Amino acid sequence: METTNNNMKSALLANKTFPLLMALACAAIFAGTHLYITYGTGAFNEIFVVQMLDEGLTGGDYAAAAGFATGFLLARILEGPLVGILDIGGSLMTGVGIGIPAMMLAAGITAPLDNFAFSLVTGAGIGIALGLLIIGVRKAMPEGLSASGTDVMMGAGNKTGRFLGPLIIISAIQYSIPAGIGAFIGAALAYRKDRPIAGGAILGAMLLAGVFAFM
Amino acid sequence: MTGLIIKSIIIGLLGGGAIAAGAARMFHSPESQAMGAFRTLGELNACKGDPIAHFSFGLGFFFNAAAAAVATGALTQDVLHRIVPNFAAGALLLKNKSVEETLYDPSKMIVTGAAAGAVVVTFLNTLASVIPEQLSIIAKEILSPAASLMINPVMPIIFWLAALDAGKKTGVWATILGGTGQMIMGNAVPGLVLGILIGQSIEEKGFNKSVKVMLGIIIALFVIIAYFRGFFAKLGL
Numbered sequence: 001m002e003t004t005n006n007n008m009k010s011a012l013l014a015n016k017t018f019p020l021l022m023a024l025a026c027a028a029i030f031a032g033t034h035l036y037i038t039y040g041t042g043a044f045n046e047i048f049v050v051q052m053l054d055e056g057l058t059g060g061d062y063a064a065a066a067g068f069a070t071g072f073l074l075a076r077i078l079e080g081p082l083v084g085i086l087d088i089g090g091s092l093m094t095g096v097g098i099g100i101p102a103m104m105l106a107a108g109i110t111a112p113l114d115n116f117a118f119s120l121v122t123g124a125g126i127g128i129a130l131g132l133l134i135i136g137v138r139k140a141m142p143e144g145l146s147a148s149g150t151d152v153m154m155g156a157g158n159k160t161g162r163f164l165g166p167l168i169i170i171s172a173i174q175y176s177i178p179a180g181i182g183a184f185i186g187a188a189l190a191y192r193k194d195r196p197i198a199g200g201a202i203l204g205a206m207l208l209a210g211v212f213a214f215m
Numbered sequence: 216m217t218g219l220i221i222k223s224i225i226i227g228l229l230g231g232g233a234i235a236a237g238a239a240r241m242f243h244s245p246e247s248q249a250m251g252a253f254r255t256l257g258e259l260n261a262c263k264g265d266p267i268a269h270f271s272f273g274l275g276f277f278f279n280a281a282a283a284a285v286a287t288g289a290l291t292q293d294v295l296h297r298i299v300p301n302f303a304a305g306a307l308l309l310k311n312k313s314v315e316e317t318l319y320d321p322s323k324m325i326v327t328g329a330a331a332g333a334v335v336v337t338f339l340n341t342l343a344s345v346i347p348e349q350l351s352i353i354a355k356e357i358l359s360p361a362a363s364l365m366i367n368p369v370m371p372i373i374f375w376l377a378a379l380d381a382g383k384k385t386g387v388w389a390t391i392l393g394g395t396g397q398m399i400m401g402n403a404v405p406g407l408v409l410g411i412l413i414g415q416s417i418e419e420k421g422f423n424k425s426v427k428v429m430l431g432i433i434i435a436l437f438v439i440i441a442y443f444r445g446f447f448a449k450l451g452l
Contacts, residue, residue, distance in 0.1 A: 005322060012236055012321035013247045021233045021250065025295075028230025028332075032290070035226065039219050040351075041288035041343035042226070042336070050289035051362035063444065064366055064402045071405035075412055084245030087252050088234065089292045106443075116222055120229075138248060149415035152385070153408055156377035163369050164361065171361040179357060195275070199282040202354060206286060209353045 015138070019131025023124040025088065029097040030123025034113050037101075044093045047198070048164055053098050062106035069099025072153075077130065079150040081138035090157070096126055165197035172205040182208025219344060223337040231332015232325045234295045235303040239321035255296050259304060264314040269305035273298045277335070284343040286354040294335060300324075302331035371403040378411050385414030392433070399441045409433050 011017060028044075035042030036050065037057065043050045049069070056062035073095025080086030101113055112122040169187055173180030186204020187197040237250035238259065262268035276293040283291045306327040307317035317323055371393065378389030389410030396406025413433070416426050441447060 008322035009320050012325065013240060013243055015248050018240075018248045018250075021237055024229045024233035025237065025250065028226045028233070029295075031222070031226050032230070032336075035219070035222055035340065036288055039288075039340070039344060041219075041284060041290075041340050042223065043289050044230070044292065044295055045289055046291055047283050047287050047289045047358060048362045048365045050287065051358065052366055054359075055363070055366075061401070063400045063440075067396065067400045067402055067405035067440070068366075068370075071408040075408055078412070080250075081248065083253075084247075084249060085241055085253060085256070086237075086248065086250040088237070088250050089252055089296060092250075093292050093295065120225070134248060148419060149385075149412040152377050152381045152411050152415065153374070156374045159373050159377075160365070160370050163373070164365060167361040167364050167369070168357060171364075172357045174360070175353075175357050179353065183357075196279060199279045202286040202358065203282050205357055206350050206354050209357075210347075210350045213349055213353065 015135055018135055019128045022092075022131030022134075023127035025092055026096050026127030026130070027120045027123035029092050030101070030112075030126065031116060031119045033097050033101045034116055034119035037113055038116075044097055046161065048160075049094055049098055053102055056102055056105060062102040065098055065102035066106055069094045069097075069102060073099050075150060075153060077134060077137070081134050086134060091130070092127075096123065096130070100126060161196075161198075165201055168198055168201040168205070172201065172209075175205075176209055176212070178212040179205040179209035182206070216341070216344065219340055220337055223340045224333045227333035227336030228329045229332075230295060230336070231299045231303070232329030234299055235328020235331070236321040236325040238300040238303075238328075239319055239324040242319040251300070252296055255300055258297065259300060259318065262301065262304070264308055264312060264318065266305040266308040269301040269308065273301035273305065280335075280339060281342060284339040285346050286351070287358055288343055288351075290336070290339050294339070295332075298335055299328055299331050302335070303328035306331065367402060371397065371407065374404055374407040374411075378407055378414070381411065381415065382418050384418045385411055388414035388417070395437060399437055399444065399446050401444075406437075 032042045032044045043053070052065040052068060056065050072090040076087050076091035076095065080091065104112060112118050165187055169180070169183045172183035182204035183201040186200040186207070190197045190200025234250070238255060240247045240249035241251045241256045243249070258272065262272055276297045280291045280293055280298065283289050303324050304318045307323055308314070311317050375389065375393060378393070379386040389407045392406035392410035392413070393403040394406070397403040413426060413430060420426070
């Protein structure tokens with residue numbers, strides 16, 4: 001028993017199995033986007049990134065989602081082998097979960113996103129391809145590119161999240177007075193409890209606006 | 216509803232298992248190519264192998280993810296970045312306090328990660344789907360304007376300023392590629408991101424072959440996008 005367990009452990013640590021893990025992760029994330037398109041829930045990403053895909057789904061313009069997300073995918077694929085840890089946020093959740101679906105939908109390819117089994121298979125295929133690519137880059141290791149660009153991007157990426165809270169409060173006030181009051185009280189409470197204020201603002205706005213709507 | 220639950224369980228099992236195993240590999244990086252994030256590695260270390268710390272850290276983000284899922288159907292990146300790895304680690308550490316034998320072992324993390332993923336994803340998705348439609352319409356109508364302001368102009372400005380602060384060459388390249396991106400794709404962020412990568416590479420390693428190859432790919436990409444978005448037609452070409 002102990003030896004089989006050790007075999008399993010070393011197998012899962014080998015670089016050969018990395019594309020397999022990538023396949024499983026990408027299958028899940030890509031299928032999560034299928035869930036979002038079909039049921040309106042289940043995308044593995046932040047609110048504002050999913051909203052970019054939504055713009056395409058409702059308005060037909062996928063440029064923002066495709067451009068933004070594939071830019072991140074490209075950058076993270078270059079960085080991952082350089083530092084030894086692939087950032088799953090930018091590469092898989094944003095790149096594979098939002099960018100590739102946006103490109104497919106923009107090109108009129110809907111089948112991989114409409115069917116659950118098909119979405120799992122497509123995601124797995126993308127994952128294996130990316131996994132092999134990353135292991136390949138690891139071996140070839142382009143010395144000419146610098147990984148420090150990703151620090152700049154990461155800093156900017158983390159800053160963007162902070163802007164959403166105040167933007168939601170402003171937008172809630174424009175929507176209606178109860179929603180606005182709910183938003184800033186919710187945000188203030190969330191801030192006091194050291195939670196991100198965007199979550200507090202949305203919940204507060206929904207709660208108070210909902211109470212008024214149902215009255 | 217049953218369809219959503221079955222699909223959520225499958226997605227959670229696959230994604231949770233793979234990500235938890237990828238997180239275990241982070242402790243063997245750089246020999247093993249890992250997947251996760253540096254902040255996840257730092258946070259897992261900060262919990263010092265205490266199961267309660269892992270569970271409560273994950274739970275904090277779980278509430279936030281639930282709020283986002285209910286409001287918009289976006290589960291947030293924290294599900295795979297933070298909640299699943301910490302729940303998976305916490306479950307293993309309840310029985311065995313040694314992190315070397317638990318958190319660092321991908322063959323164990325893959326099992327508890329799959330279980331944690333299935334439970335968390337299914338719970339969030341069913342929670343989101345039982346919310347009255349009227350409430351989610353309110354959330355959508357508040358969030359859409361906020362998110363579109365975020366995409367344009369807030370995000371381009373943040374990335375632009377970050378590029379300008381990162382040195383002369385980075386600032387110049389980001390400004391040129393960002394401006395081109397805004398013109399062709401309607402959003403400057405992808406151009407800025409690529410400009411930052413190119414600029415930083417030139418700043419540190421010089422205008423070498425890799426940079427030229429990268430630049431060639433970017434130009435080709437821009438031309439293709441411009442063609443498909445009808446940009447050339449707009450110019451009368």
